[in-house]
Amino acid sequence: MAKAKTKKKRQPVILITNDDSVNAPGIRALVEAVKGLGKIIVVAPDKPQSGMGHAITIGHPLRLQKVNLFEGVEAYACSGTPVDCVKLAVDKVIHDKPDICLSGINHGANHSINVIYSGTMSAALEASIESIPSIGFSLLDMSIDADFTAAKKYARILVEQVLGSKLKEKHLCLNVNIPKGDDKLIKGIKICRQAYAKYEEEFDERKDPSGRRYYWLTGEFLNFDKGRDTDVWALTNSYVSVVPVQFDLTNYELKKKLETNWKY
Amino acid sequence: MAKAKTKKKRQPVILITNDDSVNAPGIRALVEAVKGLGKIIVVAPDKPQSGMGHAITIGHPLRLQKVNLFEGVEAYACSGTPVDCVKLAVDKVIHDKPDICLSGINHGANHSINVIYSGTMSAALEASIESIPSIGFSLLDMSIDADFTAAKKYARILVEQVLGSKLKEKHLCLNVNIPKGDDKLIKGIKICRQAYAKYEEEFDERKDPSGRRYYWLTGEFLNFDKGRDTDVWALTNSYVSVVPVQFDLTNYELKKKLETNWKY
Numbered sequence: 001m002a003k004a005k006t007k008k009k010r011q012p013v014i015l016i017t018n019d020d021s022v023n024a025p026g027i028r029a030l031v032e033a034v035k036g037l038g039k040i041i042v043v044a045p046d047k048p049q050s051g052m053g054h055a056i057t058i059g060h061p062l063r064l065q066k067v068n069l070f071e072g073v074e075a076y077a078c079s080g081t082p083v084d085c086v087k088l089a090v091d092k093v094i095h096d097k098p099d100i101c102l103s104g105i106n107h108g109a110n111h112s113i114n115v116i117y118s119g120t121m122s123a124a125l126e127a128s129i130e131s132i133p134s135i136g137f138s139l140l141d142m143s144i145d146a147d148f149t150a151a152k153k154y155a156r157i158l159v160e161q162v163l164g165s166k167l168k169e170k171h172l173c174l175n176v177n178i179p180k181g182d183d184k185l186i187k188g189i190k191i192c193r194q195a196y197a198k199y200e201e202e203f204d205e206r207k208d209p210s211g212r213r214y215y216w217l218t219g220e221f222l223n224f225d226k227g228r229d230t231d232v233w234a235l236t237n238s239y240v241s242v243v244p245v246q247f248d249l250t251n252y253e254l255k256k257k258l259e260t261n262w263k264y
Numbered sequence: 265m266a267k268a269k270t271k272k273k274r275q276p277v278i279l280i281t282n283d284d285s286v287n288a289p290g291i292r293a294l295v296e297a298v299k300g301l302g303k304i305i306v307v308a309p310d311k312p313q314s315g316m317g318h319a320i321t322i323g324h325p326l327r328l329q330k331v332n333l334f335e336g337v338e339a340y341a342c343s344g345t346p347v348d349c350v351k352l353a354v355d356k357v358i359h360d361k362p363d364i365c366l367s368g369i370n371h372g373a374n375h376s377i378n379v380i381y382s383g384t385m386s387a388a389l390e391a392s393i394e395s396i397p398s399i400g401f402s403l404l405d406m407s408i409d410a411d412f413t414a415a416k417k418y419a420r421i422l423v424e425q426v427l428g429s430k431l432k433e434k435h436l437c438l439n440v441n442i443p444k445g446d447d448k449l450i451k452g453i454k455i456c457r458q459a460y461a462k463y464e465e466e467f468d469e470r471k472d473p474s475g476r477r478y479y480w481l482t483g484e485f486l487n488f489d490k491g492r493d494t495d496v497w498a499l500t501n502s503y504v505s506v507v508p509v510q511f512d513l514t515n516y517e518l519k520k521k522l523e524t525n526w527k528y
Contacts, residue, residue, distance in 0.1 A: 053318030053347075054380045061470070061478040083317075083381075087465050088479060113393060115513055116318045117347075125513075129377060129462055157528075167525060169518060189528040193514040198393055201351050206325070214325040215352060244518035249379055249389075250457040254433060254508035261431060264421075264453040 012038035012099035012163055015127070017085045018106065019049040019119025022067060022077045026105035029148035030137060031070050033155040037163065038099065042075035043089035045082060045119075050108075052119040054126070055081045062088060082123035090130065100163060101127035104137035105151045107144070111177045111231040111241060112197035112223070121175055125247050128173035133162050135173070140235060141180040150183035154240045158189075175243040179235050190239040195230035197223035276302035276363035276427055279391070281349045282370065283313040283383025286331060286341045290369040293412035294401060295334050297419040301427065302363065306339035307353035309346060309383075314372075316383040318390070319345045326352060346387035354394060364427060365391035368401035369415045371408070375441045375495040375505060376461035376487070385439055385509070392437035393511050397426050399437070404499060405444040414447035418504045421453075439507040443499050454503040459494035461487035 014034055018027040022044035031040060046065065063079040076093060078085045082103065090097055106120040115121045124136035135158055139151045158176060165172075175194075179186055199219040206214055223232050231241035278298055282291040286308035295304060310329065327343040340357060342349045346367065354361055370384040379385045388400035399422055403415045422440060429436075439458075443450055463483040470478055487496050495505035 048323070051320045051322040053316075053320070053386065055317045055319040056315045056381055057481060058315040059312070061480050062467070063476075063478055084481070087481065088467060091465050091467050092469065092479060113511065116389070116393075116511055117320055122317065125380070129380075161526060161528070165525075167521060169521070172518065173515070175513075191519055191522045191526070191528075193516070193519065194512050196512075201355050203326070203352060203355050205356065212327075214327055215356060216325050217321060217348070217351065242522070243513075244515040244522060245513040246515035246518070247377065247380055247513075248458050248460075249439075249507075249509040249511075249513075251435075251437070251508040251510035252457070254436065254510070255455055255457060257431060257433070258455045258506070258508060261429075262425060262455070264425070264455075 013094060014038040014040045015089050015098035015101045016040060016042045017044045017082055017103050017123045019052060019082045020107050021045050021048050026107050029152050030102055030105045030155060031073060033152035034159050037159060040073045041094060042070060042073055043078055043085045043093055045085060046077035046079055049081055049119045051117050052081045053117050054083055054122040057081060057084050064088060082119040083126045086123050086126045097130060097132050101132045101134040105148060106138035107146060108142040109140045109177055110138040111235060112195040115175050115194060115245060124173050128171045129247050131170055133172040136175050138177045150186055151178040153183060154178055173245045175245050177231060177235055177241045179238055185238055186240060187238045190234040190241055192231040192234050192241045192243050193229055194243050195223060195225040195232035197225055197232050277358060278302040278304045279353050279362035279365045280304060280306045281308045281346055281367050281387045283346045284371050285309050285312050290371050293416050294366055294369045294419060295337060297416035298423050301423060304337045305358060306334060306337055307342055307349045307357055309349060310341035310343055313345055313383045315381050316345045317381050318347055318386040321345060321348050328352060346383040347390045350387050350390045361394060361396050365396045365398040369412060370402035371410060372406040373404045373441055374402035375499060376459040379439050379458060379509060388437050389511050392435045395434055397436040400439050402441045414450055415442040417447060418442055437509045439509050441495060441499055441505045443502055449502055450504060451502045454498040454505055456495040456498050456505045456507050457493055458507050459487060459489040459496035461489055461496050
């Protein structure tokens with residue numbers, strides 16, 4: 001009996017990754033934000049992997065290098081993509097599923113359509129495919145000197161919420177974006193849907209010194225979604241946006257239409 | 265009046281891309297499959313880009329090289345990802361939205377969870393974000409000598425179906441997989457949902473000549489989904505599977521649960 005009483009509760013294992021690389025200030029902010037909530041293990045890309053989406057490394061082997069970047073935290077730099085980091089962490093570092101996987105804090109927004117291009121969110125989504133609850137965090141500030149105070153505060157609140165949740169959702173994955181600026185100006189958290197907002201692409205066409213053309217991806221971000229229940233609306237109105245995301249891409253509405261209207 | 269009578273109907277513009285590279289037999293098969301249905305333009309990666317998911321090229325410029333690989337068809341090799349190819353084709357090659365975007369025919373399956381890792385399907389999804397109807401085609405045969413007879417037949421049927429469709433869907437995107445083997449053994453087309461099937465990851469751990477560890481991604485594909493309405497079921501039962509896919513990743517069911525159950 002005495003033994004049972006003194007038996008320590010197992011600490012949750014918290015896997016942390018990102019797409020800006022293991023050296024980015026954002027991942028350091030995330031480690032600090034959740035200190036004390038469990039046993040933290042970091043496996044993150046050894047170089048920036050922004051815009052890598054759900055890419056995995058095929059045809060090349062992967063490397064894992066132990067690094068000493070976070071005090072008292074086991075950490076590795078991985079030569080692959082954010083999704084590779086999650087796969088490798090589960091199979092070769094933790095040798096088990098962590099209790100939660102956190103990704104970020106990303107330097108820059110991952111709301112609306114960005115979720116699909118984002119390495120940060122793809123790492124989170126990969127964890128949820130493996131039935132590991134996951135959250136991706138992004139701050140609407142791309143600067144290397146960004147102020148992560150508010151992001152850290154809300155990251156901790158949301159991680160505690162998920163770890164303590166009784167929902168028992170099989171595939172929980174959240175896309176969290178935090179407005180730029182002073183913590184005091186943030187009005188709170190809003191559960192949202194993904195806005196239909198996207199980039200109007202423009203490539204900047206240039207010529208190299210040999211006269212050959214090359215193109216830089218650029219473009220203007222436009223919100224086509226007037227809804228007040230979207231992540232873009234929430235962020236514009238000083239809320240932290242939380243969009244639950246899924247990896248089942250089936251368009252069930254269109255499926256019904258095709259079944260009714262198509263001859264095949 | 266006579267003039268109106270002789271006025272030629274504008275040909276639909278068909279953009280073709282893939283992830284196996286512009287040199288792959290699969291893209292040649294797709295070009296052949298839809299010959300005569302419109303004006304074909306090919307913009308495809310200059311090297312294999314399998315598993316690139318929805319990656320875009322940030323931080324590097326892109327190159328576009330005219331190639332003479334398909335008789336009577338304007339074609340370009342692009343240094344970027346499949347998604348880059350679609351963006352660049354619209355902005356710098358066609359200078360407009362094509363009437364349809366086709367991707368493939370992929371050498372290997374893109375059913376179930378593969379949709380999320382697949383460069384083939386990400387190219388198609390990118391087109392649908394831009395309101396361009398799109399179809400990704402994949403043959404369940406990874407061989408360079410794969411027989412594309414059945415795949416070509418069904419590709420043509422489905423492209424004609426979409427081009428002639430009166431549905432006027434704003435974001436139509438189809439993930440089409442074709443069983444391997446003899447065309448005569450295929451029972452027809454099934455509209456499906458994405459199966460919950462995935463890879464049980466295992467990394468093959470090796471040591472390089474200097475004694476340093478490296479890892480090869482490998483793993484066994486397992487279907488956890490017993491449904492008879494899935495793409496995996498259809499393919500196992502000799503049907504061509506058609507899954508309508510979407511880029512809105514919002515998990516609306518979980519959204520409702522969080523709104524009800526969470527305190528925030």
